[in-house]
Amino acid sequence: MVDFSLWDIFRNLLLALRWTVALSLIAFVGGGLVGMALLVARIAKLPGAERGVAGYVQLFQGTPLLMQLFLAYFGMALLGLNVSPWTAAAVALTLYTSAFLAEIWRGCVNAIPKGQWEASASLALTLGEQLRHVIGPQALRIAIAPTVGFLVQVIKGTALASVIGFVELTKAGTMITNATFRPFTVYACVALLYFVLCYPVSAWSRSLERKLQRGR
Numbered sequence: 001m002v003d004f005s006l007w008d009i010f011r012n013l014l015l016a017l018r019w020t021v022a023l024s025l026i027a028f029v030g031g032g033l034v035g036m037a038l039l040v041a042r043i044a045k046l047p048g049a050e051r052g053v054a055g056y057v058q059l060f061q062g063t064p065l066l067m068q069l070f071l072a073y074f075g076m077a078l079l080g081l082n083v084s085p086w087t088a089a090a091v092a093l094t095l096y097t098s099a100f101l102a103e104i105w106r107g108c109v110n111a112i113p114k115g116q117w118e119a120s121a122s123l124a125l126t127l128g129e130q131l132r133h134v135i136g137p138q139a140l141r142i143a144i145a146p147t148v149g150f151l152v153q154v155i156k157g158t159a160l161a162s163v164i165g166f167v168e169l170t171k172a173g174t175m176i177t178n179a180t181f182r183p184f185t186v187y188a189c190v191a192l193l194y195f196v197l198c199y200p201v202s203a204w205s206r207s208l209e210r211k212l213q214r215g216r
Helices: 006-043 050-060 065-078 083-109 114-122 127-164 168-181 183-215
Strands: none
Touching: 006 083, 006 127, 006 168, 006 183, 050 083, 050 168, 065 083, 065 127, 083 127, 114 127, 127 168, 127 183, 168 183
16 A cells, blocks of 8 residues: 555646646547548538438447447557557547537538528539538537537546556546555545536537527
8 A cells, every 4th residue: 555645636636637638638639630521521421421420420320439448449450550559549439520520510510501502502612611610600609518528528428448458537546546555635636637627518509508698
């Protein structure tokens, strides 16, 4: 048993928190880029895109993130790729995030009245121009609140990366607990740090939703 003070515990958890933040940002940005590509492919009605993207979304939404992390870590090893827990976690969370964001954004685009599509098409705008100048700005206004809200789920989802050995906040809490035998103190600090990280994002999402309601 190691004699850790409360400050020692908190300081070590703060060091691990940076990896939780980094993994969340990578998953959110990477997932956003992949999700946008999936959305555009679906809107453009590319051959097989509708079924392919729908199947992709259902796969990642219909299976536990925990299983996706295991498959990313051990599956890439079976393919002969020697990946680190960090790489596997980033890949799994990026794919998971992209599926949800693609579906969130598809709902926002579908919320735009059909007349907006018809009006922009009557101006001989290409699909890219329609999305950039007419549909995109309106859909973006609707999408901001649920997108920010989903970021909270991504942050909390990083906790599952501990099962493949990635040392983020939860994994660090487990390691400190094993060294100090003070699980209540350690996990209370872990919960507090997650709350400090997630609450401002949740509050921002609710604020955006209220502004959207007033705007309507």
